[in-house]
Amino acid sequence: MRIYRYIVLLLMLTMSVNSYGQKPIPTAELDSTLLLIGDQVRLKFQLDCYKDQEVFFPSFRDTIIKGVEVVETFPVDTIRMKSGRMRLIQEHLITSFDTGLHVIPRIPFFVKKNKKDADTVFSNMLAMQVVTFRVDTAKTFYDIKGQIKTPLIFAEIAVEVFIGIAILLIIAIAVYVILRYRNKKPIFKREKPKEPAHIIAFRDLDALADEKLWQNGLIKEYYTKLTDIFRVYVENRYNITALEQTSDEIIDSLIELNAIDKQLMQKVKDCLYCSDMAKFAKMVPVPEDNEYNYKTVMMFVQKTLVVDVKSDNESDAKGDSDDSDLQETTESGKEEVNNVE
Numbered sequence: 656m657r658i659y660r661y662i663v664l665l666l667m668l669t670m671s672v673n674s675y676g677q678k679p680i681p682t683a684e685l686d687s688t689l690l691l692i693g694d695q696v697r698l699k700f701q702l703d704c705y706k707d708q709e710v711f712f713p714s715f716r717d718t719i720i721k722g723v724e725v726v727e728t729f730p731v732d733t734i735r736m737k738s739g740r741m742r743l744i745q746e747h748l749i750t751s752f753d754t755g756l757h758v759i760p761r762i763p764f765f766v767k768k769n770k771k772d773a774d775t776v777f778s779n780m781l782a783m784q785v786v787t788f789r790v791d792t793a794k795t796f797y798d799i800k801g802q803i804k805t806p807l808i809f810a811e812i813a814v815e816v817f818i819g820i821a822i823l824l825i826i827a828i829a830v831y832v833i834l835r836y837r838n839k840k841p842i843f844k845r846e847k848p849k850e851p852a853h854i855i856a857f858r859d860l861d862a863l864a865d866e867k868l869w870q871n872g873l874i875k876e877y878y879t880k881l882t883d884i885f886r887v888y889v890e891n892r893y894n895i896t897a898l899e900q901t902s903d904e905i906i907d908s909l910i911e912l913n914a915i916d917k918q919l920m921q922k923v924k925d926c927l928y929c930s931d932m933a934k935f936a937k938m939v940p941v942p943e944d945n946e947y948n949y950k951t952v953m954m955f956v957q958k959t960l961v962v963d964v965k966s967d968n969e970s971d972a973k974g975d976s977d978d979s980d981l982q983e984t985t986e987s988g989k990e991e992v993n994n995v996e
Contacts, residue, residue, distance in 0.1 A: 661826075667817040671744060672893070678766065678776050679702050679703055679704040679708065679710070679764075679766055679776060680702070681699065681700055681701065681762070681764045681776060681777070681778040682700070682701045682702070682778060682779060682988040683699070683700055683778040683779055683780075683781050684698075684699045684763060684781075685697070685698055685699075685758065685781055685783060686699075686714065686903040688781070688782060688783050688784060689783075689784045689786065690751070690783070690784075690785060690786075691785075691786060691788075692747070692751065692752055692753075692754055692785055692786065692788075692789070692799065693750060693751075693752055694750065694789045695726055695748055695749065695750045695785070696748075696749060696750070697746050697747070697748055697749075698719070698746065698747045698748075698749050699744065699745070699746045699747075700712060700713075700744070700746075700747075700762070700778060701743070701744050702742075702743045702749050702764060702776075703736075703740050703741070703742050703743075704740065704741055704743065704766065704827050705739070705740055705741070706739065706740075706741060706766050707769075708766055708767070708873065709766070709767040709768075709792055710743055710764060710765070710767075711764065711765040711766075711767070711780045712731060712743070712745050712764060713762050713763060713764065715728065719747075719749060719759060720757065720758075720759060720760070722751055722752075722753035722755075722757050722785075723749055723750075723751050723759065723783070724749060724750055724751065724752075724755050725747055725748070725749055726748040726749060726750055727747070727748040728745075728747050728748075729745065729746045729747070729748075729942060730745070731743055731744065731745045732744045732745070734807050751783070751785045753785060753789045754785050754786060755784075755785060756782060756783070756784050756785075757782070757783045757784075757785060758780065758781070758782050758783075759780065759781040759782070759783065760780055761779065761780055762776055762778045763775050763776070763777055764775065764776050764777070764778065764826070810840075851960070851961070852887075852888050852891035852892040852960070853892075853956050853957075853959075853960035853961075854884075854962075855887065855888070855891065856884055856887070856952075857953075859880075859884045859887075860884060860949070860952065860953055860956075863877070863880050863881060863884065864949070864951075866880075868880070869942070869945045874933050874939055874940070874945075875933060875934050875937075877936055877945065878929075878930040878932075878933040878934050878948075881930060881949060881952060882927065882930045882934075883898075883946065884952065885897075885923075885926075885927075885955070886898050886905070888955075888956055889905060889909070892959060892960075892961070893908075893909070893912060893984040895908045895909075902927040902928070902930075903981070905927070906920070906923070906924050909923070914959075915959065916958070919954070919955060919958060922951045922953055922954070922955075923951060925951075926947075926948045926952065928951060929944060929948055930948065933951075
């Protein structure tokens with residue numbers, strides 16, 4: 656029995672050695688052996704080898720044989736099997752524009768185990784039949800039809816239309832801003848005050864007088880508020896961007912109106928000059944100048960105010976209280992003007 660066991664072991668060892676020593680045999684396979692002219696088919700090469708064996712697949716440039724062209728070559732895929740061997744697969748996308756039978760010969764593969772042990776193995780042969788369309792020569796041949804003209808729809812030009820409209824809007828806005836800036840006008844129209852400009856100015860002047868800023872040594876704060884009242888009145892009354900202009904620019908804008916007395920303009924100019932000196936040059940005007948400049952602004956408002964004529968219904972609804980307040984404000988303004996004059 657022992658002799659039989661030894662014999663079986665020797666046979667198994669011999670078979671394993673022979674199987675390991677066998678050369679890897681590559682196989683070639685086509686997806687289809689019959690194809691229409693110009694169609695594409697996959698040519699697959701497969702080879703099983705051991706880990707210590709290095710395999711070199713054939714490299715094709717543009718053709719495998721005459722009449723069979725290579726469209727694309729894919730990389731080699733490696734599959735590790737449970738037996739410890741590796742399965743190498745590479746595919747080529749091929750086509751043909753020549754009808755007839757094409758025979759792909761045995762393709763060589765170079766297998767290298769070590770530096771000294773190397774061999775060349777070959778794949779199996781393949782045949783591929785390429786056929787073309789059947790043409791009935793008995794029928795009449797027709798020329799190629801021209802292009803079909805389809806109607807233009809808005810979806811095809813929507814992007815260009817919107818881009819054109821956006822460019823025109825940008826140009827229009829730029830022109831508007833430039834013209835408004837050159838004419839020294841506000842870019843955006845300011846909302847007109849609900850109250851008349853002179854009512855706001857008289858109320859702010861009364862509040863300024865009650866604060867007694869210059870009497871407490873706050874000269875800069877006093878002239879800042881005084882000129883702000885003047886600028887707000889000019890902007891509301893004449894629609895001039897006085898809040899954004901310098902004193903000289905305000906004077907030039909008022910002179911261009913040609914609606915204000917020259918003597919009054921000179922007094923306003925002196926008032927603005929004194930205010931600028933007090934705010935920026937830290938000049939301390941005498942008390943008489945402080946009162947004079949205050950009365951100058953009051954007189955300017957009084958002589959340039961515009962009283963809106965309201966309907967009887969609105970005046971009746973508002974009552975006599977507003978009329979009495981306006982009369983008191985006007986009378987106080989007149990007294991200040993008389994003192995200045």
